Amino acid sequence: MLQRVVRSTIIDAPIERVWAVIRDFNSHDQWHAVVDKSRIESGEKSDQVGCVRNFTLKDGHRIREQLLTLDDREHKSTYCIVEATVPLQRYVATVTLKPVTDGNRTFWHWESTFATPAGMERELREMVAQGVYEAGFDNLRRHLREGGDLRLPGSPGAASNPMPLALLVPSRRIVVRHYGGADQLVAEDHDCPAPGPGEVRIRQRAIGVNFIDVYLRRGWIPPMLAEGGTPGMEAAGSVLDVGESVNGLLPGDRVAYLGPVPGSYCRVRNVPADWVVRLPPSVEDDTAAALLLKGLTADYLVHDLGRVGPGTRLLVHAAAGGVGLLVCAWARRLGAIVIGTVSSEDKARLAREHGCEQVIVTRDYRFADAVQRLGGADVLIDGLGDAARDENLAALARRGHWISLGQATGALQPIDPNVLVAKSITFSRPVVFDYMATHEALAMRAERVWRALADGTLRTPRVERHALDAAGSAHARLESRATTGALVLVA
Template sequence: MSHLIRFERTGGPEVLQWVEVDVPRPAAGEVQVRHHAVGLNYIDTYHRSGLYPLPLPSGLGQEAAGVVEAVGEGVTEFLPGDRVAYAGGPLGAYAELRNIAAQQLVKLPDSLSFEQGAAMMMQGLTAQYLLRRTYRVQPGDTILIHAAAGGVGLIVCQWAKALGATVIGTVSSDEKAALARLHGCDHAIISTREKVSERVRALTGGAGVNVVYDSIGKDTFLDSLACLRPLGMMVSFGNASGPVEAFDLGLLARMGSLFLTRPTLFTYTARREDLLAMADELFGVVASGQVRITINQRYPLQDAVTAHRDLEARRTTGSTVLIP
């Protein structure tokens, strides 16, 4: 028998349950993976709370790394003993053992640990598409990344700096500002005591930034638009403060013919060739030392309730992993 986290109703962290299950042999096209580390991501709280509705009962989690224990019929790319990692649905990464479609897995290089793999896949692939595909950052660009001391934020700061950009980040405390600066953030704005758009305009001589990467949502959306230069791009990729409220589309024209997009990782990785290319680039920048995966919290998987409480209370920085 194996164990996993399941929830039968939406709500706070207390709805998460540690249950025993029997994991069958992998079906055709599937791989059975023994998890060594599981990634914790803010999207997990959206699924648990009901912000992103799901059929219930449901598993949780979209990111993990481990070792292949068995393969189903027709699987030729993976063998028992292979080190693998993944980010994607269906939900169920909060588990000791699971079956998952082979097409969602990538091989984890020996140079990377299981914890790095679990911590980097969703956040690192998100950083990859933000910086290299949604808006392709160029030397000389100035970017704004919200939650700069978070898991995605710390990766974006380092990677954008390596690409030659000037990086402005928002954080909620002096401690998080120091952490962001250590990871390549040129200017850390403490959003709890500064108006972000005013500070951005001051830092850019009134010009504004080329792109804003905003995972906060409702509370920051309009001020993020105010940070952009004409023809700038607003990338809204999360809802930590709640979904963005309806607004007059003409506002984009009045503020400088702005571009707005709401991307998801799973659109960018839907084709296997894209997933493999994105993962290869991510693994490359980590292996080169240009990007360090900062794992600042570790919890036993069984203590997912505590991990969720700390995440939502902003008591975490960098990446967090759950250990089965």
């Protein structure tokens, strides 16, 4: 009678990573603890159907197995034993992988049928189930965690260097010497320690520059960044290694992150795994760094806080800026009438190209009359702050909603509620980090941003690149009102 063994498990890695290892018929000596040596006979390729692999096991046994089918679409392979010193007869096994719906994990099913000499059924069933399949699941998990698959030919990242699993990794970072101007940003060498529990160590390649980084450098939010600290809220790159109890992220994964604790102006950084999302292959590092914080901001502004829909008259300040262009494009797609302020004709042209129907060119924050001629603003997205305060109040429509997003011109002075009552104005002072307070919320919003990019709602952002060491120049450019789109530091 034929014996049947079936085992399955979930592996915390995307199907491409697991399949890259499994489909290589000659890889077991790199990850399965029972296999000492593996070679493919007759010089055939390890993915050639019909090829025979020759195993020497750690316990001295020898097994020759033949690849019968290999299906890259179904992620399935079948093989059989052609000769063995263990008494497994007519052994045929199938490995099948399926993606788990969250896209980050893989269901692995391994089954076989075989005959045994009389009296050895139970012993050999247990050997296959535990010694080969269950042990294989655990061994492969460890192999992926240690980045071993990145050395296999044909696997993602195979061409890059093996993972540096060093305790300290040399890095470079920017610090704010003293609160003040852009010249206070200085570069220094440092070492990044190994990731702690729940942390991921990332080799960053592109770092998003945001206006909040300027506030921090000026010393406007001391509880968030002390002198000597490193600014920056987001970056993109790849995982070097992961700390204890991190699930769903592996060395070599391309990722981006944002979080409420500054420190991203550096080459290598440890961050909580909860801040991190995997990047779709189509999203480049600098696109991710240009888009993650600003795109999530645009997402919560138009969908949650602003509740923008067909016919909403939306006023966006700095409409050609990093956040501004994204808000214009997304709101227009939702059917809003988008009105923007910008400081130059060039910026006006760009804002129009991104869906801003009515552009007001003003360098001195005079826009209320023009907005009122268009019916007033139902929703106002204001990153300017104090210099635009009175004009904002005048530009709002009855029951208008003033979203005070930032303070590029200086901190907004307190607003008397009696000023709001004149037109039943509502006022919000939101911050993006409260709209991604859980990993689920972050992943959901990031997914929405990547989708909006893929379906053309958002364009690939215009990116102005600066070297990490030149972070001061990037800040000076942002503060001079000369930039459009996003700025990124290249590490």
